[in-house]
Amino acid sequence: MKDGETDKAMGSAAFEIGDILGSKGNITAKRLRNGGVLFAKVRHVPRADGDLYIKLRGFNVKNVDRGFLRRGKSDPYFEISHLEDDSAGWTPVARSKKISHTLNPCWKPTEVALDRLCDNDRDKAIRISVLDHERSGKHQLIGSVEATVNTLLAAVTSANDAQKDIDMTLALELKDEAGSFAGSLVVTEAFVNGDTANSSTRPGEVNGNIMTEDAGINYEPGEKQDSESIPSNQSTRSRRASFIEYISGGCEINMCVAIDFSSANGNPREEGTLHYATGDESFNDYESAIASVASIIAKYDSDNKFPVWGFGAKYNGEMQNCFQIGEEAVGVKGVISSYRDVFRTDLAMSGPSVMHKVIEVAASQAKKTHNIAAKEGGQAYTILLILTCGHIHEMEETKKALEAASLEPLSVVIVGIGNAEFHAMQFLDDLDVKPPARDITQFVEFQKHKNSKYSAAGATLEEIPDQLVDYFHGRGIPPLSARSQIISDVKPQEYDEEQDHDLEYDIAEDGTITLSH
16 A cells, blocks of 8 residues: 555455364465465464553664655654464564654554463563555565563653653664664553553563453554554463364364265155255255255365265165265265265165264264374364254164263264254254263254355354363363464465455454455
């Protein structure tokens, strides 16, 4: 953006949280239509343990903009940056307005949340950089200095804006890229607002951290405000951890799929029944549910290989309520292919249909997978996706199977296909269990969400994050250290004309970005 001109869109890309969390280091990238690459990363954000309020003045900052006849002066502004923990370097989290044509700028106060600034660690290094603002957008570094919140609180030198004879004893020295002196920064005011231990922390006071959960994203703001705060993310281990922290630490998510082939679904050769094969590229309801709901969970599965089971049918001449359909499916397309292929076998849709067998098998597999991962220093959690028309027998056995399975690293998502009443499925969702058993069941009536992938995603993932955290936290198992990924090693996805079309958005006065509909 140039001064006096309207912002010009450089491009946009659509990311899904599942895609990012399923990537190494929780970071992914996409190419923009007109060139360039946009990176997206997800990290846990605990709520700030207060906001740093700081007022800075610059003295004799280096002049890097001589201008016409070498009579010009720099237009300095400053950025405060957060040190990333994954080799990504420094990320700006606050930025001042420029002060035109001066080497002794007196900036207006800036306020930035401690979680964004230093992960609530007041002794963690932060960087303050002073730059010369250029209309072209190619701003030039004047100098920078590293400090901590505590050193800034201790470096306050009282002075009003007009005062020139200021004690420079506590001034911070700026260094240019060559390491040479590039001016001084004086902290004329600094304290922490909204401290969770006290109503505020004045200079020199330090308190402990009390953290809860929140979220935020990075963005490049406009210049409508006197000072700007740019959200960032981080993690902590001092309280109940979050789903994102477990995934960031490499917890493997494994999905297995179970499909109801009972006669209650109707004759698959008759049009209008739930398993009817259309013979063209369109999907029946089961295929639509696999494509929609399974793809949501699959984004979190690192190897993208899924066992597919059937129940409620005669298979290989015997009535079975848990039988393997082919080899492990690769990707959601592989699940659909396995589903279609089973109708080319001797499968005979039958009954009565029970689902407790597949729950028991999934629980056993979840336990085995987690134990293998634990021996290798990792973590694993399994999600069983059951697709059914809802006509299930032996409900008491199913209830007992869910209670027993709740002791294992497993969640069960039951997707109701068709227009049945699904009272039994809702009963399982509302099952009241007593510790040490957990609530592991989520029922999704597909008909209500089939026309919106966002609605389907919300319904599918509504309880899984808490269920995963409940399992590990209840056993005193903390998340592993976050996996790192160097940005230069991230392979960008190609631009997708259909998905990544230019988005319209609004920027509020507080810097919040919302998409326009």
